[in-house]
Amino acid sequence: MKIVRWSLLLLTTLVAACRHQPKPLSFYYWKTQFTLNDYERSVLKNNGVKSLYVRYFDVDLKPEDNQPSPVSPVHLDTAMQGYRIIPVVFIRNRTFERLQPADIPTLAQHVFALVAQINQSQHIATTEIQFDCDWTERTRDKFFQFIQQYRAITSQTISSTIRLHQIKYKDKTGVPPVDYGVLMYYNMGAISGDNTNSIYERSVASRYNTYIKTYPLPMDVALPIFSWGQTIRNGKVVELLNKTNITQFENDSNFTRLNKTRFITKHACFNGGYYFKEKDEIKLEQVSADDLLDITTQINQNTNHRIGKLIFYDLDSTNLVQYEKDIFKKVLNHFN
Amino acid sequence: MKKIFSKKYLTTLISSFTVGTGIILACAGGDWDDEYGTSNFAPEAFVDSSYRPFFYSGYNFYYGIGYDMQHDSRFNGSNVDDWSLYLGKEAPATEVEFLLKTASASSIDSANRFLAGKVKTLPAALQAFRLFKNASKQTTAFINYLSLAKACEDFATNNFEYAWDYDSKKSKTLTVNTKQVNEVLGKEYNQTKDPFLKQRYWFQLVRSYFYNEPPQTAIDFFERNQQSFPKNELYYRTIAYTAGAYYKLKNYSKANYYYSKVYDGCNALKTVAHYSFHPQEENDWKATLALCANNEEKITLWQMLGVFYSDETRAMKEIYALNPRSEKLNLLLTRAINKEEVRFSGWEPYMGDSKFSIKKDTLKSDLYTLSTRIAQAGNTSEPWMWYMAAGYLDMLTGNTQKAAASYKLAEKKLPKEQLAQAQLRLLKLINTIAGTPKADSKFEKQVLTDLEWITNGTFPPDFRRNTALSWIRETLSKRYKAQKELIKAVCFRDYNEFYASNNNVEAMKSFLNKADKTPYELYYAKLYALTTYDLLEYQAVNLAMEDKLEEAIKKLEGIPAAEHVLPGNPFNGRLQDCHDCDHEAAQKIKYTKLSLLKKMKDMEDKIKTGTEAYSNAMLVANAFYNITHYGNARAFYEGRILGEFHYSPFSIDSLFRGMLTDMKMATKYYTLALAAAKTDEQKAKCHFMLAKCERNQWYNQTFYNNSSNEYGDLQGQAFLPWNGFKSLKQYSNTQFYKEAIKECGYFKSFTEK
Structure with missing residues (x-):
């Protein structure tokens, strides 16, 4: 079943590539109250965005608790109707540090049920889910088992974010049992206050690039359009x-x-x-339009044209206004 | 009570795609053992206990409590107390508590109808209640109020019972008709003449408006009536909701002003005010200051800024300018000092805990300049605290004379409290030690009483002495080492180099056995953790490893370690070492440390006389092999000086690693066995055992001698053709050779080359 689904995805990607059609473009939505202002709506419309990756809630096992619990579930509103929604659940890695293997099936059921409840609040149905977890060598087994448990509950497509270090050290951190991965092509540097950009730094990226080609999962890629500061x-x-x-x-x-x-x-x-x-x-950090094009070049050179779609992080007019309106088309055209 | 205004209303969220600031802040604190880490300065000595959650903590969000988990239960106790007082002495507190905390809304409704004469019976659970026998007017009013209050719980309390229920997370669908509830609450509020009840209805209405109506409704109702009520806990609960209503309207200046009143007026709500207080822009903050009716209110705001936003020094400057005698300076000063201590602390690997150090530092911090200025002015409400703080800062940077002068001034005004007294005594002791470069007899006489106190005394709660004690022992140990008084040095802080010299060990034995110790000698002898037995055992191991068995036996005889039973047969010799196999195997004779040495001695005597020389030499060689780190009888050398549970040679102190891994005695006796061997089988075995020794020795000399290899890869090391293997080749006809091929992969590959 899994192989069939992978093959289909690969096939779709290949067909799309052969026809030189623009690849699909999507956004992450990462605020707790889902609402779109006019500017955000126009960006979505102008770029023909059909699907959105929406953070539904975080899962955390807090030091004072014994069981994991959801953190800040999203409040949806009607604005998301008209888009294909892919729920994203961020699981703090420390959850798996302490979670007992026997409690993993319960967690999977809880997550599944909460996603369903959130969907129900807006009468929508979702057919896919993405898990976002900065898993490590120590937590990989439990995270992967969680994904398998989730798969036992539903036949939905499951994807997972993949960080650059997880690509490079895949022998240690393993490859999650998902249908596809989303390569987070950012947050690559240490947050040290030095003169490098912790969101995107070409020299740092180059240490990881060569490993992307051989990563054994179909991949989308997430690109940064956010800015932040450090005190x-x-x-x-x-x-x-x-x-x-x-x-x-x-x-x-x-x-x-x-x-x-x-x-x-x-x-x-x-x-x-x-x-x-x-x-x-x-210290303020952001990724310029030129950097975005540079990232696209890196990806073109290092991925054998195997990237399915581009997903920008994150959809928020405070990010969007930092760029010319046509930046997303430019990046997409540059991308092959 | 529900959290007044949770930060969940903020629409942005930091999670996967950013790194939470909590992590960075947590890491910035360094390594911690106690909650307060490396510290000699107890805030409890200086600050009112109502501020306790805000004392500086190494890693907890709130000092002492970790997190504020009381959102729904904060007022359970005071509710019971307030109502019990209202209902009078006759009302059993357990019944009042049950009705407030446990009884369901419907049973309270039934009781209310019963008291109003609308139904004839009480709910079963309440039938035995004394409160309802000839119920007083107050009881009727209480139950009537409670029936409304229970209805309000629907929107005013969190559902923490089941975290995974989305309905409890979003703005939930209410089962009560809030319009109706507000109407009844309003009617009761207007009708009641009882001030106690009136204030409670006022609170219920403001809270209900906060949740269910436009925020302005809550604000208006609060502002219209607030003058009529006393400034009690309920008042502050009410103003806290009003602050939340202002926050909803983005009137941050007013919201924060009200939160400051909550913070200052109500200890139970201090943490709530803390996580709700949140100026957005500088203008909000300035506007909040402008709202203050007097300097004391401004002082509260500055204290909040200093504590919540970690700018204690700025806040102290502002408060001091407004009122030098303000007690709100105290918390800020202790936080600033505790944070400053972090700069003077570091990791102390030998003790496995953090320690502080005194560092010469000419760079004067803003904190130093300010606290010295304030101390010198002497116009605060507690000048002793400022003298002590200024003295401590001077001491931390090595200026012990100035520190001593400050401590002297502090002493003159010191309060009688034990903790304050102990605090000053501790700082003075550290200062005396830091300020006296030579530890001579005069110095020893001067500090002995205080040393005994800090080591063995009894102390008031919250006193912080561990950091100081650790520093004192370390510092004096180093000083005595420099003065070449090694016995004292090792007593103050044990260190392994001391045991490298047998003269030192002998000197220590004499010291421990000395009958007429001076008081100072008695003090430091008690600090020393080891006994004469430990020293004798250590000497015995050293002698045994040098094949001086007779002398080793003498040291061991009569001490408890002699009877320590070894886990396997130390005379076994295997093709492949397997300690677990040897430990599990049945043994006819169990050897102790002493009986092993005696047996080895017997065998050595036989070797000398040529009696069964081969087998005795082979057995002695095996025993020498096994009492090293590589063998099945490591327990032989394990003790309080040499250590135990060594998982690899790297975990042995480098000072002892050579002795405990050396193959020289095993090699000597395998060589003797080879010389005495008669058959090819015997010779083959000797060659193989010598190869094992050669291999271990090769690792000792090329791998374990360099600690940078500790986390390296052993497998990456080259396989070498040991001489023993080469010699063994000539015995390919023997059974032993065939066994060796079968058991030893290295040897097999060697023969195939």
């Missing part, structure tokens, strides 16, 4: 500033610009819901 205090990163960009700081007289991507706090203050101490440095 650096006494040389250490002390906070991540989610959805933060340069304009927030360049118009605030409490900050002095050090260079293209860095500011220093002149006077302690609040900005964007965060507090900055005097002398805190802020």
Whole structure:
């Protein structure tokens, strides 16, 4: 059954490639309240987006708990009707660190039931699911067993995100028993406050590129369009500033610009819901349009044209406005 | 009570695609054993216990409690107390508690109808209740209120029972008609003349409006009536919901202002105010400050900023300028000091815990400048605390004279509390030790009483002494080592190099046995964890490894370790070592450490006289092989100095690794056996055993001698044609040779080359 499904996917990909048709494009939706503003709607329409990967909830096994529980389930609204929705469930790796193997079937059932309940709230049906877990050598067996348990409950297509280190060290971290993987082509550097970009850094990517070709799963690829900041205090990163960009700081007289991507706090203050101490440095990271094209080149060179579709992370007008409107088409055209 | 305003309303979420800041913050803290890590400064000595969750913690979100898990249960106790007081002495507290916490909404409804005369019987569970026998006016009012309050639980409490239920997570469909409930609550509020009941109905209405009506409705109802009520716990519960309503309207300045009132006015809600307080932009913060009616309110806000956003020094500056005598400085100061201690702590591998160190540092931090300034001004409500803090900061950077002066000033104003007294005594002791470069007899006399106290004394709760004790032992050990007073050095902190010299071991034995120890000698002798027996055992192992069996036997005789039974037969010699097989095999004679040595000695005597020289030499060789790390009788050498449970030669202290892995004695006796061997079978066996020794020795000299190989790959090492293998080839006709081919893959591949 699995082989048939893989072959179908491969076939579809091949046929699409032969005809030089543009590949499909999709987005991750990662906020807890699903709602689309006009700008987001227009981007989806202009790029012919049919499917969306929507984060449904996280699963975590908190230190004070004995059993895993869902975290912040999404609140859907009617805006998502009209799109094919692929639920994404993020499972914190520490869940599998402590979860007993005997409790894995229950977790699979809980996840399945909660996805169904969320679907029911908007009267939609989904036929696919994606699991996002930064699994490691230590947790791989339990994560893979979880996927198998999930498969025992439903015949839905199951995919999983794959991080670059999991590609490179596949002998140690294993290959998950899923129908396809989504290669997360970002978050490759350490968040160290140094001068490299932790979202995308070409030199870091090159350490992993050669391993992509031989990874034994059909693959989609996820590309970063988000930006964030880091607060650096006494040389250490002390906070991540989610959805933060340069304009927030360049118009605030409490900050002095050090260079293209860095500011220093002149006077302690609040900005964007965060507090900055005097002398805190802020490093802002984003991926430029040129970087996105460069990433596409890397993928073209290293993947044997085996990538199914591009999925951008994440759909949010605060990210989208950082780029020209035609960026997604440009990237797609550059992609072969 | 439900969490007032959960951050789940924030629409963005950090999860898989970013890295949570919690991780970074947690890692930045360093390694921790205790919750407070490496610390000599107990906030409990300086700060009111209502602030306890906000004391600096190495890794917990809240000090002492970890997390706030009381969202639905925070007021259970005070509810029972309040109602019991209202109902009077006659009301049994257990019944009040049952009605408030356990009874279902429907049974309370039935009781309410019973008291109103609408039904004749009470629900079964309540029939025996004394409260309902000739129920008072208060009881009737209580049950009437409770029937409405239970209805409100539908929207006001979380369903934590079943986390996987989506309905409990989203804005759930309510089973109560909130319009109707609000109407009845409003009617009761207006009608009742009883101030206790009136305030409770007011609370219920504000909360219900917060959940079910536009936020402004809750705000208006609160603001219109708040002057009429006392500032009790219920008042702060009500204002907390009003703060949440302002937050919903994005009026952050007012929301945060109200949260600051909650934080300051109600200890039970301090953590709630903490996770709800959240200025967005600098203007919100400035506007919140502008709302303050007086300096004390501003001080509360600055304390919140300093604690919640980790800017203690800025907050202290602001508060000090507003009111130098404010007690709100205390929490900030202890947090700042505890955080500063992290800069002076590090990992101490020998003790397996973290330790602090005093580092010369001329860079004066903002905290140092500020606390010194405040200490010198002497105008706070607790000057002793500032003297102590300033002194500690001076001491941490090696300025012990200035520190001593500050401690002296602190002493003059020190309160009588035991913890404060112990705190100062500890800091002074550290300072004296840090400030005295030579540990001579004068110094020893000076510190002995305090040393005995810190080591063996009794202490008030929350006193932090472990870091200091560890530092004192380490520091004095090093100082005595530098002064070449090695007995003292090893007593203060045991270290293996000491045992490399037999003279040291002998000196230690004499010291331990010395009858007329001085008080200081008695003190440090007690610090030393080992006994004369441990030293004798260690000497015996050393002698045995050098084949000085007679002397070794003398050391062992009469000490408990002599009777320690070895797990396998130490005279076994295998083609392939298998300790588990030897340990499991049935044994006619069990050997102890002592009986093994005696048996070996007998055999050696026979070798000397030529009695069954081959077999005796073979057995002695096997025994020498087995008492090394490679053999089945490692237990022979395991002890308190040499260590135990060595999973590889790397886990043996490098100082002892050579002795415990050396094959020289095994080789000597296998060689003797070979010389005495008569048959080819015997010779073949000797050659094979010598090959084993040669192989082990090769690993000792090329692999285990370099600790960088510890996490390397043993399999990657070359296989070498051992001399023993080469010699063995000539005995291919023997049975032993065939066995060796079968059992030993290395030998097999060697013969095939």
